[in-house]
Amino acid sequence: MPGKTMFEKIWDAHVVSEEAGKPSVIYVDLHLVHEVTSNQAFDGLRLAKRGVRRPDLTMATADHDIPTTDRSKPIEDPIAVQQLEHLANDTKEFNIQFADMHSPLNGIVHVVGPEQGHTQPGKVIVCGDSHTATHGAFGAFALGIGTSEVEHVLATQTLRQTKHKTMQVDVDGPLPFGVTPKDLILAIIGKIGIAGGTGHVIEYTGQAIREMSMEGRMTVCNMSIEGGARAGMVAPDEKTFEYMRGRANVPQGEAFDEAVERWKLLPSDDDAVYDAVVTIDAASLEPHMTWGTNPGQVISITGAVPDPSSYPDPADRESAERALAYMGLEANTPMTEIPIDRVFIGSCTNSRIEDLRAAAAVAKGKKVSSSVGAMVVPGSYNIKQQAEAEGLDKIFTDAGFEWRNAGCSMCLAMNPDHLEPGERSASTSNRNFEGRQGKGGRTHLVSPEMAAAAAIAGHFVDIRDWPGV
Amino acid sequence: MDAFKKHSGVVMPLDRVNVDTDQIIPKQFLKRVERDGYEDFLFFDWRFNEDGTPNKDFVLNHPGYNDASVLVAGRNFGCGSSREHAPWALQQYGFKAIISPSYADIFYNNCFQNGLLPVTLDEVSVAHITAQAKEIPGYAVTVDLENCVVSDNEGFQVSFSLDEFKQYCLLNGLDDIGITLQDEGAISAFEAKRQG
Numbered sequence A: 001m002p003g004k005t006m007f008e009k010i011w012d013a014h015v016v017s018e019e020a021g022k023p024s025v026i027y028v029d030l031h032l033v034h035e036v037t038s039n040q041a042f043d044g045l046r047l048a049k050r051g052v053r054r055p056d057l058t059m060a061t062a063d064h065d066i067p068t069t070d071r072s073k074p075i076e077d078p079i080a081v082q083q084l085e086h087l088a089n090d091t092k093e094f095n096i097q098f099a100d101m102h103s104p105l106n107g108i109v110h111v112v113g114p115e116q117g118h119t120q121p122g123k124v125i126v127c128g129d130s131h132t133a134t135h136g137a138f139g140a141f142a143l144g145i146g147t148s149e150v151e152h153v154l155a156t157q158t159l160r161q162t163k164h165k166t167m168q169v170d171v172d173g174p175l176p177f178g179v180t181p182k183d184l185i186l187a188i189i190g191k192i193g194i195a196g197g198t199g200h201v202i203e204y205t206g207q208a209i210r211e212m213s214m215e216g217r218m219t220v221c222n223m224s225i226e227g228g229a230r231a232g233m234v235a236p237d238e239k240t241f242e243y244m245r246g247r248a249n250v251p252q253g254e255a256f257d258e259a260v261e262r263w264k265l266l267p268s269d270d271d272a273v274y275d276a277v278v279t280i281d282a283a284s285l286e287p288h289m290t291w292g293t294n295p296g297q298v299i300s301i302t303g304a305v306p307d308p309s310s311y312p313d314p315a316d317r318e319s320a321e322r323a324l325a326y327m328g329l330e331a332n333t334p335m336t337e338i339p340i341d342r343v344f345i346g347s348c349t350n351s352r353i354e355d356l357r358a359a360a361a362v363a364k365g366k367k368v369s370s371s372v373g374a375m376v377v378p379g380s381y382n383i384k385q386q387a388e389a390e391g392l393d394k395i396f397t398d399a400g401f402e403w404r405n406a407g408c409s410m411c412l413a414m415n416p417d418h419l420e421p422g423e424r425s426a427s428t429s430n431r432n433f434e435g436r437q438g439k440g441g442r443t444h445l446v447s448p449e450m451a452a453a454a455a456i457a458g459h460f461v462d463i464r465d466w467p468g469v
Numbered sequence B: 001m002d003a004f005k006k007h008s009g010v011v012m013p014l015d016r017v018n019v020d021t022d023q024i025i026p027k028q029f030l031k032r033v034e035r036d037g038y039e040d041f042l043f044f045d046w047r048f049n050e051d052g053t054p055n056k057d058f059v060l061n062h063p064g065y066n067d068a069s070v071l072v073a074g075r076n077f078g079c080g081s082s083r084e085h086a087p088w089a090l091q092q093y094g095f096k097a098i099i100s101p102s103y104a105d106i107f108y109n110n111c112f113q114n115g116l117l118p119v120t121l122d123e124v125s126v127a128h129i130t131a132q133a134k135e136i137p138g139y140a141v142t143v144d145l146e147n148c149v150v151s152d153n154e155g156f157q158v159s160f161s162l163d164e165f166k167q168y169c170l171l172n173g174l175d176d177i178g179i180t181l182q183d184e185g186a187i188s189a190f191e192a193k194r195q196g
């Protein structure tokens, strides 16, 4: 019998019950909750007179709706207030830890989980949010679920799932100069397509992944859903353990060393077989960005806006035509000649300290173009504090970026941060769907470095040409 | 949850691939804490012009599809955000079934939690149904979940397949949580074993 993949090991260790012809019942170790996908689940519990089975394995944060401006002022949007109050009441009633927007534990749900040590190798982690895949960077099986499933997990601490297929994405060789984890994942999505991972759990392997920081691995795993996958994961190694050591909520002292020994058993066996394998030659990668209205519509920064007539498939052609019309772009325009109006550095994809350092290094001593409005939104309260201690806020504000409080912000523009119709952004977030950052807004997904450089230049630039990089 | 056995209804063609949940229900409506009342927000940004008037070019606003209850769409329907508001909006608007060559995983699961049936058919059948729905006023199909067949009055008939357990739950309108709680003993045993 061949060995097991990491996913299979974690799956097998969490099967509560299984029966032929039925989905298995899988135990959940950590349930992350935020305000947008949970209200109706708590109401469902009340209606059925059910409780929360394991409040101790559940934690909530407010991130999607909250303003990133002065938090001492009341929230203006009454519907957002109602939603946030709903979660505050739910978590109180059911005895769940809740980091509201004034808490030092507050931040984007996928940023605070790892930051506070809740995210650990070998765990099954769920959240009513498709970017839950982020946590897979620690060697966890982490997947996004819908509100009915949130209710299911609250009530039973389990999830009904049919075992997923596995896909290995092997990134051979080191990432070349100027190519970041964001560029890598954009390139991967471009290669497999936005439905390429459907039904699969992706495990990222190879030299580029092994050499990547935990922040970088989180960026890569985060966007697994943009390739259609159920989850993304990376085998835990010394980098993982070093990142975790000493954090709140991880075992301490000897118990940590014991945990490490257990975690070392998680990586896929050498003879494990994946259902699909994709190989990426790292040396061939360049900085990437999106040009269209889904994350699979990507191109290298040295490229030009594609000509829809070059697509053999009529549905793809039609979709490219629609995208160009929405994006207000002409075919064959070089990417570096596209001017921008706004820059957003933030989101659960790229708002961690390393992302902010990288963007600050590009912005240091420069000025944001007079035609651009740029903002930096850290992923959590703690990251904001750390960045300020390192003086990054000063670099940003001196350059003319706005320095905001933590939250999802303009990643999905549910709070007051949004694009106006027709405005074009360089954004470090994960989705460029129509209207994602505001109705009529035009989003190009890029790395933090490229976003910062675009803010200064007023148009997209190849970061490899940036002075000092 | 309502059971789904068999449904006949007018088909509305949404001839686009990769329709994401941000389009099915834009984020500004996700702040509502209710589980119902999403029908007016379905496809909001495609459906309404800047000034709030209906966009006449969008298929949902074509008078011929006013009574549509089956949606036929291009591949990878429901990609992107996990928001369950997407199936809620579709269902509350009046759709009972969707037909597409493929779906994004989370959306697909969410449909079953709400008694909305996502039927997966081959590209050729989807193209056929789409073309008929565009050409024939009032074109309707029957979706029979018991026998897993989609048919029309013109002699078209095609079978589809889906997970047997999902079929069983939907046919009987069973609530997932209730089923899992029958396994309570196994959950407790699992927890005890872990702590031991």
Ligand code: SF4
Pocket: A063, A064, A108, A109, A110, A129, A131, A347, A348, A349, A407, A408, A411, A412, A429, A430
């Ligand atoms: S930052 Fe964006 S993608 Fe991440 S959880 Fe918030 S809204 Fe979702």
